[in-house]
Amino acid sequence: MTVDLDALLAILAMAVATIATRIGGLILIRYVTIGENQKRALEAIPPAVLMAVIAPTALVTGPSETIAAAATAVAATRLPLLASVAIGVISVALLRQVLGGAW
Amino acid sequence: MQVRSAFQEFRAAAIAMTPLIVAVMPIGLVFGAVAAAKGLTPAEVTLMSALVFAGGSQFVAMDIWTHPASWAALGFSALLVNIRHVLMSASIGSKLDSFSGPARYASMLLLADEIWAMAEMRASNGKLTPAWYAGLAVPFYCAWVLTSLTGAMLGALLGDPKLIGLDFAFPAVFIILVMGFWKGRETGAVLAASACAAVVTHQLLPGVWYIAAGAAAGVVVAVLSGGRKEAHA
Numbered sequence: 001m002t003v004d005l006d007a008l009l010a011i012l013a014m015a016v017a018t019i020a021t022r023i024g025g026l027i028l029i030r031y032v033t034i035g036e037n038q039k040r041a042l043e044a045i046p047p048a049v050l051m052a053v054i055a056p057t058a059l060v061t062g063p064s065e066t067i068a069a070a071a072t073a074v075a076a077t078r079l080p081l082l083a084s085v086a087i088g089v090i091s092v093a094l095l096r097q098v099l100g101g102a103w
Numbered sequence: 104m105q106v107r108s109a110f111q112e113f114r115a116a117a118i119a120m121t122p123l124i125v126a127v128m129p130i131g132l133v134f135g136a137v138a139a140a141k142g143l144t145p146a147e148v149t150l151m152s153a154l155v156f157a158g159g160s161q162f163v164a165m166d167i168w169t170h171p172a173s174w175a176a177l178g179f180s181a182l183l184v185n186i187r188h189v190l191m192s193a194s195i196g197s198k199l200d201s202f203s204g205p206a207r208y209a210s211m212l213l214l215a216d217e218i219w220a221m222a223e224m225r226a227s228n229g230k231l232t233p234a235w236y237a238g239l240a241v242p243f244y245c246a247w248v249l250t251s252l253t254g255a256m257l258g259a260l261l262g263d264p265k266l267i268g269l270d271f272a273f274p275a276v277f278i279i280l281v282m283g284f285w286k287g288r289e290t291g292a293v294l295a296a297s298a299c300a301a302v303v304t305h306q307l308l309p310g311v312w313y314i315a316a317g318a319a320a321g322v323v324v325a326v327l328s329g330g331r332k333e334a335h336a
Contacts, residue, residue: 006171007147013178014164015154021185022211025192037326044293044325045318046187047284050277051294052301052317053163053184057274059302068271069278076279082126088275093268 064095109234116225116238123217124243127158128250133272134161135254141168145255152251156215156244159280160184162273167311180311183318191219198226206233213240215247289328297321 058069072088079087107115131152138148138161155161160181167176192211199207210233218240225231225239284290301317 002144003146003150004144004171006174007143008150009174010164010168010172010177011147011151011154013174014151014160014181017178017182018155018157018160018185018188019212021182021188022192022214023208024189025194026196026207026211028189029193029196037329040329041322041326042190044322045190047281047290048293048297048321048325049184049186049314049318050159050281050284051297051321052314053159053166054274054277054281055298055301055317056305056313057271058278059298060305065271065274068268069274072275072278073282076282081276081279082129084279085130085272085275088278089268089271091268092271093266096265096268 062099064092064099067095068092109232112232112234113238116221116235117242120218120221120239120243123221124246127217127243128246130158130272130276131247131250132254132257133269134158134165135251135256136258136269137162137165137254137273138168138251139255139258141165142170143168143255145252148255149248149252152248155181156213156247157181157185157188158215158247159277162276163311163314165273176311180314183311183314186318188214191216195219195222195226195231198223198231201230201232202236210236210240213244215240215243218243289325292328293321293325296324 054069057065059066068088068091071091072084075084075087134152135145135148138151139145143151151161151164155164163180163184164177167180169176192214195214196207196211199210202210218236221239222231222236225235229235281294297317297320300320301313304316305313
């Protein structure tokens with residue numbers, strides 16, 4: 001059970017950043033009135049960030065990942081979260097067997 | 104109306120939270136296993152889950168984790184991925200009337216997506232008390248930390264997560280979350296801009312700049328398309 005110093009620093013940096021976002025809203029509503037443009041920008045942040053995170057994996061890693069990503073997205077429109085995750089994981093594993101993967 | 108004790112409030116909230124606790128357990132196990140495969144020790148995995156407690160950013164961190172770890176890159180990416188918390192705490196922050204000043208800030212330390220959603224629901228059809236919030240947050244937090252640790256210890260036994268597709272679990276979760284944010288064509292424009300900017304930046308620059316580039320492109324498109332709609336209205 002060891003903790004590397006660089007890893008500890010990185011974890012603390014993540015914790016500080018995350019805590020700042022969690023109390024940020026409390027501070028925001030005390031001092032700032034949010035107008036239409038600010039609201040629109042804030043609302044776009046979650047999908048924009050999530051899409052940016054998955055785009056390289058989903059679009060330019062290989063056909064297995066792209067097809068599995070599409071299957072997951074379709075599953076998400078009608079199945080609960082865990083079932084959709086299972087479909088994504090199982091389909092990427094099978095596709096990598098069949099197509100060969102970028103791994 | 105009968106006033107319920109704090110313990111009864113806590114217990115009722117914990118029972119309401121049970122399905123979400125069950126759902127987060129496999130995700131915690133996968134996170135621990137992925138982190139162990141990345142070379143993190145069980146102590147490091149547990150520390151991260153206990154101090155950061157934000158699954159999305161923890162999975163992204165595993166994507167960009169290096170040896171030695173870069174605190175600047177990891178802190179920056181956690182800030183970007185978790186910036187949505189600002190909106191969530193701004194929203195729930197106006198519904199914490201029965202919380203003392205320090206309790207408001209303390210409660211926000213455990214503001215995860217699932218806890219936030221359940222707290223909003225309680226505030227909309229009842230009274231959100233500190234005991235109720237604790238009943239939502241504390242068991243969920245414990246489940247996340249303990250399953251991360253378990254996953255990290257079992258992870259070494261599981262071997263390469265890619266063989267059974269487990270490395271795809273988090274991209275899959277993100278894809279599902281993105282679908283949940285869909286609100287029509289404007290969301291499509293945001294997603295397309297974000298994806299294009301992220302892919303291009305990913306090809307050109309090392310590190311996590313692709314996340315910043317995609318987020319910025321999506322936000323710019325959202326503001327521009329909103330401004331255009333107002334001009335036409």
